[in-house]
Amino acid sequence: MVYIALPNYQTRRLSFYLAMEEYVARHVKADDCFFMWQVEPSVIFGRNQLIENEVNLDFCRRHHIQTYRRKSGGGCVYADMNNVMFSYITNEEQVGFTFNRYINMIVLMLQKLGVDASPSGRNDVMIGNRKVSGNAFYKIPGHSIVHGTMLYDTDLLNMVGSITPPGEKLMSKGIKSVHQRVTFLKDYLDISLPEFKDFVHHHLCEEDLTLNEEDVRQIEQTEQEYLSDEFIYGKNPHYTLIKKRHIENVGGLEARIEVKNGIIKSVNLMGDFFLIGDLDNGLLHKLKDVPLEAGAISRLLPDRIDDIILNLMKTDLIDLLTE
Numbered sequence: 001m002v003y004i005a006l007p008n009y010q011t012r013r014l015s016f017y018l019a020m021e022e023y024v025a026r027h028v029k030a031d032d033c034f035f036m037w038q039v040e041p042s043v044i045f046g047r048n049q050l051i052e053n054e055v056n057l058d059f060c061r062r063h064h065i066q067t068y069r070r071k072s073g074g075g076c077v078y079a080d081m082n083n084v085m086f087s088y089i090t091n092e093e094q095v096g097f098t099f100n101r102y103i104n105m106i107v108l109m110l111q112k113l114g115v116d117a118s119p120s121g122r123n124d125v126m127i128g129n130r131k132v133s134g135n136a137f138y139k140i141p142g143h144s145i146v147h148g149t150m151l152y153d154t155d156l157l158n159m160v161g162s163i164t165p166p167g168e169k170l171m172s173k174g175i176k177s178v179h180q181r182v183t184f185l186k187d188y189l190d191i192s193l194p195e196f197k198d199f200v201h202h203h204l205c206e207e208d209l210t211l212n213e214e215d216v217r218q219i220e221q222t223e224q225e226y227l228s229d230e231f232i233y234g235k236n237p238h239y240t241l242i243k244k245r246h247i248e249n250v251g252g253l254e255a256r257i258e259v260k261n262g263i264i265k266s267v268n269l270m271g272d273f274f275l276i277g278d279l280d281n282g283l284l285h286k287l288k289d290v291p292l293e294a295g296a297i298s299r300l301l302p303d304r305i306d307d308i309i310l311n312l313m314k315t316d317l318i319d320l321l322t323e
Contacts, residue, residue, distance in 0.1 A: 001032040003205035007212055014042045014068045014079070015226035016219060017087065018147075023219045025089045025143040033089040034204055036197055038081050041065040041155070043162045045076040046136065048279070050254070050270050051233055059161040069232050072147065073274040073310075074123060074136035075251075076163045082153040084197060086135075088146040095276045095310070098144040099123070099137055106133060106148075109203055113196075115188045122249060122274065122310075123148075130183035139276065152185045152193045239268065245320045249311045255320055257292070264290050267321070277308030287321075294322045 004024055017037040024033050043065055045054045051067065054076040060067055065078075079085060086106070092098045103119045110117035110125070110132075120126040125133035135148030160178050189196065211219075225231055239256035246252045251273040258265040267284045277283070286300050297318050305314050 001034050001205045002028070002030040003201055003208045004028065004033050004035040005208055005210045007210055007216065011038065011040060011081070013223075013227075014039045014044055014066065015223050017085065018068070018070055018226055019219045019222035021087050021089060021145050021147065022140065022222055023215065024087075025140055025145060027215070027218075028089075028209065030209070031091050033209075035087050036200065037085050037087065038083070039066075039079055039085070041078070041080045041158055041162075043067045043076060043078050044070050046074045046272050047071050047138070047275060048073060048270050049076060049272060053254070053270075054163060056162055063158060063161065065158060065162050067232065068226060069234070070136070070138075070147075072136035072138040072145070073251075073272065074134070075272040077134060077149055078154065078159040078162050079149060080155055080158065082155065082193070084150045084152060084193065086148050086150060086200075090144050090146075091142060092144055093139060093142065095137065095139065095144060099135075099146060102137075102146045103135065105204065106135075106150075109200060110185075112203060113189060113191075113199065115185070122251070127183050127188060130181060132183050132185060137274065150185065151182060152196060154184070238266070243320050243323070245316075247312065247316050247320075250309065250316070253312075253320055257321065259292055262291055262293075264288060264292050273312065274310040275308070276310055279308060283308050292322065294318050297321060 020035070041064065043055055043060060045051060045067070047070060051057070055067055057067070059065070088102050090098055103125060106125055107117045107119055116127060117132065118126050123135045124131045132151050133148050135146060137144060137146040156178060185196065191199070238258050240259045241257040243255040243257065244253070251271055253269060253271040253273060256268040256270065264287050267287050269279065269284060283305060287297065290296050290300055298314070301314055301317070303314060305317060306312050
């Protein structure tokens with residue numbers, strides 16, 4: 001695997017590293033690439049999540065925490081300079097194979113350090129029953145991109161405050177709850193964060209490639225998409241119904257449906273699910289001008305939709321829309 005380095009070290013916005021993943025996928029001729037990055041306090045939420053449902057924007061403004069949207073699915077994540085983010089780019093397009101390969105690669109790397117790590121759930125790396133890494137993925141033509149957190153340490157107050165909707169729970173209770181569900185590598189290692197990064201670099205990668213200043217300029221151009229208000233905040237289509245459900249091994253789904261005289265005019269599907277196919281122009285487009293009725297929807301949808309949303313069964317989507 002090739003380690004991708006930048007020509008000079010400086011801490012950049014989180015959006016730069018998301019753009020860098022795309023650039024590496026499209027321009028670096030290697031089967032597998034990897035790089036690590038750190039950011040000032042930031043929140044990153046999934047492609048199909050509603051920012052107002054996931055992020056305490058007032059807390060973020062008051063504590064100078066930046067907010068960004070990524071192109072992968074999954075849930076909302078807080079990051080700062082005390083943890084490290086991983087990016088893995090491969091020319092393998094089989095999503096399940098790629099994701100499992102990456103997760104197992106990270107687990108084996110941690111085990112080499114003497115950490116009793118294991119894979120769990122849709123996208124997590126665990127130490128015991130607590131999460132140390134959460135991960136997400138998306139595809140572009142010819143490549144898959146996997147990225148995730150590695151919690152060496154972090155500011156729990158910022159983590160809980162930034163991704164907990166105001167009024168949902170007391171801050172102290174939120175911190176206690178998060179501390180029961182996540183853990184930090186610093187508690188299992190006798191090496192510093194820079195030493196950990198050095199180990200990861202040389203354990204996973206056989207060669208290095210340093211990008212040049214022209215590469216950086218092109219990455220900065222791609223970054224502008226991630227910084228646009230339309231991308232960050234998303235569109236706000238009209239809707240008359242909101243349907244919510246959590247589905248095992250899929251995630252949380254929220255359907256916002258515009259209905260007129262019992263006919264679906266538009267559907268916007270949000271949540272922390274993993275998208276692996278064309279949602280807007282494929283699946284959701286088929287539902288336009290269809291009666292909001294289980295039989296009608298069933299006749300128009302393909303038998304398999306788990307090749308669009310990971311692990312989602314047709315019957316589960318129909319139940320979400322019609323119950």
